[in-house]
Amino acid sequence: MSEALNLVLNPEIDASQAGPHFMLGDHACAEGALYAGCRFFAGYPITPATEIAEYLSERLPELGGQFIQMEDEIASMAAVLGASVAGAKSMTATSGPGFSLMVENLGLGYMMEVPTVVVNVQRGGPSTGLPTLVGQQDMMQARFGSHGDTTMIALAPQSPQEAFELTVHAFSIAERLRTPVLVMMDEVVGHMHERVIIPPPGQIPVFQRRRPDVPRAEYLPYRPGSDLVPPMALAGDGFAVRFTGLTHDESGKAVTTYDAQQLLVPRLREKILRNREAYERTELYRTEDASTLVVAYGITARAARRAVDLAREHGHPVGLFRLATVWPFPEERLRSLHDVRKIVVAEINLGQVVLEVERIAGGYAQVTHVGSAGGRVPSAEAIAEACESAAQRSP
């Protein structure tokens, strides 16, 4: 036996990459994972996410970490959960077809309360679709793809710089709330080179999962703290934990009854909804006097920002509400923009996040959609035009 790897939660700090880079979005995402302390990656090749796996296959061993290419995405998702229960911060990365294979074990991670990060560099679908072209068509799958009632957290970076930063945050959210977190990139962000500044270690706070602080005999793996998050004992800690995907009580005993279900599943949802400050990130641009709002995320938000400027050049008071966190939808933040009467949702799909915006704002604002079936980012002009015609429409 060689020396045992120690993929602990507080791995050796890597300062080697601090500073400015001209970096691929996929690589920036991978560097974000390493910055957060990720030392285990399992994945399967798929366009346009492969570069994350390739990059980490080289970088992880440099840092004492472990890379493994699994036989498929089902196995990849299972492996990152297994690594996490043993104490490694873990990640996998894929695109639509692979994400479809991951959603069952994503639900296992949610039910078992295992922190991990899943990156989906979205391409056009359905099915094999447009492997090399952009899409944002997996947003509802991110939210509801796994069977049963799940409340998923999904982030959407708009640039390589943000791919780095949001991946760091995704790990902190996963660790803090003991749940899988999704980074919903898109092909354009994944495949674009841009300036990325990697901060020195420690500049972006990195959260570690809470471990039990009670005697072994008293520890229950699913007894939540006041924030509804149960402290997590690792495999090998001597707690003889039981983790399961079956409905269970606080001890991890399978209890498949109505009552046990009502205690567990609503708590898993509340755990996410009650801790919004841990993950909710939005950006406002020129919204002070805006009566028309563009809602966008990922690469589309960059076209939308330009669209706001174009519409304003034509005299329309338009602003941008950018979602860095898409799920759970930052509902109160949207509602707090009291003057908004028209909303244009721009996204690269035939209408997904717009459904949630309609639910939230449909009572006080007219909601329209700018999108396509994938393959191209909507132009700033097209979004601006939609804003202008929305602004001119009678209420």
Add this chain to the structure above:
Amino acid sequence: MTAGGVTSTDQSAGPTGGVVACELHPYDHLLRYEQLPHIWCPGCGIGTALGALLHGFEHASVPPEKRVIVSGIGCSSRVVYYARTDAYHTTHGRAIPFATGLKLANPDLKVVVFAGDGDLFAIGGNHFIHAARRNIDLLVVCINNFNYGMTGGQGGPTTPEGALSTTTPFGNAERPFNLPSLAAVVGATYVARWTTLDVRRLQATFTEVLTRHGFRFVEVLAPCPVSFGKTNKIGSGAEEMEYYQALEVLKSRVESTTPVGTDIILHQPIVVGKFVDYERETFRDRYAHLVAKAKE
């Protein structure tokens, strides 16, 4: 370690909620006593196999905190609720890749995958062959009861040709996997098969195999009297034991020293024994060596 002779009171036991005093078995501390009674049917072989595995943990001197069992879905996979180890009850067929991540993240742990034939070889078959090929340092225990017990006795990847099940009402038209041959061919470094009649051999096998490294496979043929046994007129659990007794042939008594000839055919001899036992570098070790070499 022994807790023999200790008297316990379990206030939750018994349908009337009365206090039941009982002598503890020497291995009771290895079980989650409060979880009993278990879900298995009378005559089922899974408990026997679990008992032998726990015996192996003790006799191979695996420290209690290093014992990890990962399971999938099905009757056999329920062992995680009864064994007092770190225990992970995952999704159907996915115990091996979950265990792969777990073992790689903490190589100090003794990780055992314990699941049934349908879980490991139908829905999870791809993971089995790849973990064996990579030589991931895992012990995989397969309870082979020739059918899907938990869902009520459907045919599966090890159902013998011609055997009846709820989804093969006219007899199974498919050829079953020969698990020892499959495991050997895809790279397992230790392969054994016993029935639950062979309790002492199972105990000895688990004691030995837990001291080995690499991808190790133990197949345990086990009665499923309420489904497979009844449907195929083998009878009760005890009668299935008699069936094993009549048909078992030790490997040392067959001519071949490889798993060839280990096909299971209804009412034909069942070859049992240890078929493969050697060491080759595990994935983790080879990975570490290659990385160390590149760093030089």
